[in-house]
Amino acid sequence: MAGGGDRTRRDRFDGQFPAVLDGVRVGEPWAFDRVFRTLAPMVAGYLRAQGAAEPDDLTSEVFLGVLRNAGRFEGDEAAFRSWVFTIAHRRLTDERRRRGRHPALEPLAHAAEAAAPDDVEAAVGEALGTDRVRALCAQLSPDQRDVVLMRLVGRLTVDEVATALGRTPGAVKALQRRAFRALDRALEREGVRP
Amino acid sequence: MSGDTPRPDDDPLATLLDDATIDALVSGEPVDPRLDHLAAFADDARAAGDGPPPRPSPALAALLSHGAPPAEAAAPTRPLGARRAGRRRVTAAAASVARLGTLAKVLLAAALGVVGLGAAGAAGALPEPADQRVRQVIEATTPVDFPDPADDRQDEPDEDRPGGHGGPAPGATPGGPGAGGPGSDDPDRPGRGDGAPGRGPDSPGRGPASGGPTGGGPAGGGPGSVGPPTSTPAATAPGDPSPGAPGGGDGNAPSEPPGQSGGQGQGQGQGRGNAPGPPGASGGTGEAPGPQNQPSGQGQGTGAGAALGRAQTSAAGAAVMSIRSRVSRVEAMRQPSPVRR
Numbered sequence: 057m058a059g060g061g062d063r064t065r066r067d068r069f070d071g072q073f074p075a076v077l078d079g080v081r082v083g084e085p086w087a088f089d090r091v092f093r094t095l096a097p098m099v100a101g102y103l104r105a106q107g108a109a110e111p112d113d114l115t116s117e118v119f120l121g122v123l124r125n126a127g128r129f130e131g132d133e134a135a136f137r138s139w140v141f142t143i144a145h146r147r148l149t150d151e152r153r154r155r156g157r158h159p160a161l162e163p164l165a166h167a168a169e170a171a172a173p174d175d176v177e178a179a180v181g182e183a184l185g186t187d188r189v190r191a192l193c194a195q196l197s198p199d200q201r202d203v204v205l206m207r208l209v210g211r212l213t214v215d216e217v218a219t220a221l222g223r224t225p226g227a228v229k230a231l232q233r234r235a236f237r238a239l240d241r242a243l244e245r246e247g248v249r250p
Numbered sequence: 251m252s253g254d255t256p257r258p259d260d261d262p263l264a265t266l267l268d269d270a271t272i273d274a275l276v277s278g279e280p281v282d283p284r285l286d287h288l289a290a291f292a293d294d295a296r297a298a299g300d301g302p303p304p305r306p307s308p309a310l311a312a313l314l315s316h317g318a319p320p321a322e323a324a325a326p327t328r329p330l331g332a333r334r335a336g337r338r339r340v341t342a343a344a345a346s347v348a349r350l351g352t353l354a355k356v357l358l359a360a361a362l363g364v365v366g367l368g369a370a371g372a373a374g375a376l377p378e379p380a381d382q383r384v385r386q387v388i389e390a391t392t393p394v395d396f397p398d399p400a401d402d403r404q405d406e407p408d409e410d411r412p413g414g415h416g417g418p419a420p421g422a423t424p425g426g427p428g429a430g431g432p433g434s435d436d437p438d439r440p441g442r443g444d445g446a447p448g449r450g451p452d453s454p455g456r457g458p459a460s461g462g463p464t465g466g467g468p469a470g471g472g473p474g475s476v477g478p479p480t481s482t483p484a485a486t487a488p489g490d491p492s493p494g495a496p497g498g499g500d501g502n503a504p505s506e507p508p509g510q511s512g513g514q515g516q517g518q519g520q521g522r523g524n525a526p527g528p529p530g531a532s533g534g535t536g537e538a539p540g541p542q543n544q545p546s547g548q549g550q551g552t553g554a555g556a557a558l559g560r561a562q563t564s565a566a567g568a569a570v571m572s573i574r575s576r577v578s579r580v581e582a583m584r585q586p587s588p589v590r591r
Binding site for chain 1: 267268269272275276285287288290291292294295296297298299300301302303304305306307309310313314315316317318
């Protein structure tokens, strides 16, 4: 079963996705806003955990592309999420290519700047958590990292990840299995493992 | 990468990480206590996607505030999968052609060329000389008769008229292969009508219409020259050495030099040699519309073969006629209306 345990979270639009998509197709601002508020946190978190240099700007680029082209999209909510993350992943790849570098860990202080300033304590805690996730994921292969972060941060099922990355579900399962085993060993080396 | 080489034998916990357990970790459900460290990591990762949306860029903020104009909200089009399927079909077709043998490729190319040329000719899209050639071929191989453009150009000088050149003008059709002068019994003579049986499937009179010019020679100036458009079966009575033939059915080319007229007419009409016989040789016969030529029967083809040929070509002829009629209608519609003026 691919992600069957979190099926209750699959509906991010509270059953209103068809109406939202119809609104997006005709350029309704409320529909655009709904799509952005629903999916942007996950996209931004994915890009941040992937080590994007400017995750917020990149998120805006992603949704500009999504909203400008959503009129031609046909499919259900799951397919829409896969499509959004496909665009996000491509934008990330483009950014890495532009900068000519691979994702690298950034200093903790710099990571904290990306958090929302309203609740400093929560923001710092989130930054710490994100930094920790990023540090651990940096020990994975790029393919494993893509799969794990799309599954955990993007809340995508195995099938959705497979669609977003252009792989088979079997390949995604194999990658996530290896990724969690690698994380297990990395945490063991840190002495975190029970 | 270390993650690519799991060692379940060395680490018993690795066996716990099956697909179901991973799904539980991803969704935040309880897992084996020995995997709490991974569960904690999964919680942190999920939290990374739970924050508020980031601040949109100015361009995105404008889009979120005002929406998109209808032009940008494009209508749904073919999904990516359909476009890929289309490309796959094209690729598969190309691969199929690539797998063909050389002979098959040549035949395929020839067939495509013939079909394309025929369609273009039927639609009148080719230059005038080429168009006439194609029409003539179509008329020679199918039961189709194209309207005579000469009818629409009555006022034009003779030299511009198809018949004036002894060419395959549709108007010359009635002339038929009339080649072969009355006294030309030699079957090798271009003008000989005996070539007609080979074209048996061709409906009489339609054939090698170019015969018109043949008779259009000087001899054609005779009395029978008034019969151009009759397109009677007698036209293909080439072998009929009827002495009454001297009138050459085609009155279109009275000024044509005998040799030229006769030669072209015969060559195109019968597919035989182009050797323009002497004026007297080729011009004389023609197919006089006289009744004596009607029963010649040679133009009817050669029995069963002719019937089969007609049956095979009837479908193609109907299609060509359909195209032609549509083109004619379009051309008619393009004519400026006096009322509008």
